[in-house]
Amino acid sequence: MASTVFPAASAGKTMYRVTLTSGTSYTVPTGALYLNVTLYGGGGGAGGCQANTGGNGASSNGSSGGSTTFTGATSASGGSGGARQNNGAGGNAQSTGTGTAATANSGLGGESAEYLCYSGGGVPFNFTSGKGMDGNVVSSTLSSTPGGTIAYAIGASGGGGSGNTSGVDGGSGGSGKIDIEYWA
Amino acid sequence: MERTFAVIENSIVENIIVGVEDEVVAANPTKYVEYFKESPAHIGLGWNESTGFEQPVEE
Numbered sequence: 001m002a003s004t005v006f007p008a009a010s011a012g013k014t015m016y017r018v019t020l021t022s023g024t025s026y027t028v029p030t031g032a033l034y035l036n037v038t039l040y041g042g043g044g045g046a047g048g049c050q051a052n053t054g055g056n057g058a059s060s061n062g063s064s065g066g067s068t069t070f071t072g073a074t075s076a077s078g079g080s081g082g083a084r085q086n087n088g089a090g091g092n093a094q095s096t097g098t099g100t101a102a103t104a105n106s107g108l109g110g111e112s113a114e115y116l117c118y119s120g121g122g123v124p125f126n127f128t129s130g131k132g133m134d135g136n137v138v139s140s141t142l143s144s145t146p147g148g149t150i151a152y153a154i155g156a157s158g159g160g161g162s163g164n165t166s167g168v169d170g171g172s173g174g175s176g177k178i179d180i181e182y183w184a
Numbered sequence: 185m186e187r188t189f190a191v192i193e194n195s196i197v198e199n200i201i202v203g204v205e206d207e208v209v210a211a212n213p214t215k216y217v218e219y220f221k222e223s224p225a226h227i228g229l230g231w232n233e234s235t236g237f238e239q240p241v242e243e
Contacts (some may be wrong), residue, residue: 022186022203042200066200078200156188156200156219175202 013183020178021105026070026152028144031184035144039076040107041135042066042155043173046099047084049113049129050167057164059084062110062132066155068176073140078155079109082130082170094118099129099160099171107135110160110171132158132173144182152178190219 013031020026028035042065050059065078097114109132116126135155144150154177160170186203192215200219209216 024203024205024208042202066202069199153191153199153201154203156202 015181015183017179017181019105020152020154020180021175022154024151024153026150026180028146028148028150029182029184030146032144032146032182034141034182036139036141036181037070037073038137038139038179039068039070039073040137040155040176040178041068041076042078042157042176043102043107043109043135044079044081044132045158045160045172046082046110046112046132046170047129048161048163048167048170049085049096049115049127050164051085051087051115051117051125051127056166059086059129059163059167060161062130062161062170062173063158065107065132065135065158065173065176066153068107068135068153068155068178070140070152070178071150072142074138076107076136076138076155076176078158078176079107079133079135079173081158081161082109082112082132084161085113085115085127085129087125087127094124096168098168101160101172102132102157102174104157104175105154105177106174107137107155107176108174109133110158110173113160113163113168113170115168129161129170132160132170135173135176154178188219189216191215192217
């Protein structure tokens with residue numbers, strides 16, 4: 001349940017912060033009557049990069065990150081997946097860079113995949129897929145019952161899109177997290 | 185390492201989350217399905233376009 005009055009700090013109370021990165025149930029600490037929670041949705045994965053189709057399977061878009069939820073708080077949706085790069089330029093790959101995965105529990109989007117090749121005429125082509133979008137960040141204040149339990153879910157990372165045959169995969173997003181601040 | 189689960193409601197993947205307690209999965213076997221990101225097709229169910237989950241594009 002949401003609080004309509006911002007709680008004033010009480011004399012003699014100490015502020016605490018904790019980050020939830022996994023699990024499904026939070027036990028409210030002794031003396032905590034209000035919780036300030038910030039939810040980070042899972043980051044989206046970057047698209048895959050396929051720049052030499054010639055019969056190879058197409059690359060795919062990155063997947064969206066999962067939503068992070070905490071009963072009583074506003075949910076944070078995951079970031080959208082990045083667009084694929086699927087170009088039929090052909091030629092031989094000179095360098096490829098698999099997108100780097102975002103750090104776990106950061107809610108950040110995955111890094112784009114990159115593909116550099118030269119066409120038959122020696123013209124260089126540099127292809128980059130779409131980066132995964134960062135997860136949404138939402139803060140809420142809710143009243144809480146000390147000793148009670150609150151259900152929550154950490155949004156998963158969005159998977160990076162596949163580069164498919166001879167292609168390059170996009171980086172996966174970072175899973176979400178929940179920051180909790182309370183006075184006790 | 186936390187296992188990843190798809191949250192399924194009305195035959196649609198509504199969310200993908202990190203970590204669910206074993207007893208919760210056991211009590212709701214059709215709602216929580218372990219998800220393997222390497223092969224999204226393992227789920228074999230519909231994707232909820234309104235929440236932004238997309239299927240791999242096939243040509």
